[in-house]
Amino acid sequence: MTTVTELCQVIMESGESGDDGRPTVRFGTLFERYVTISNKLVGVLLRARKQGLVHFEGEMLWQGRDDGVLITLLE
Template sequence: MNVDHEITLLTEEIRRLGSKNADGKTSVKFGVLFNDDRCANLFEALMGTLKAAKRKKVITFNGELLLQGVHDNVDVVLLQE
């Protein structure tokens, strides 16, 4: 899979599902992203895509790893509009 393409798809999904936070950046809860049917079909390994996007400073979130259930309320913030 092309990582850059996956990151582009991820940013589109964050824009679709998220909303502007207090800083004016688009943000979505990890649980919303994880449980979305379209995202489930798009991303074979959502966490891998999130980690790659974080490494490239496209998004940010607290911690290194997000797990469904435990981290559902963690914000995934889009750094590049």
């Protein structure tokens, strides 16, 4: 299983349904859950966004500052 696939699985498992029915999770929650899998979460998120699999506001996410940013699984 690829790291991006693992990320999508974690979002599906730990996220909630957003207004459009897609799984969403806050960055802080995802960081806490995902850190046990990989310490490179932000890089994986950027790769997943480039592949059109997730959406989040901003160019970069920082632990602490961006804990409330919603990550939405698109695919």
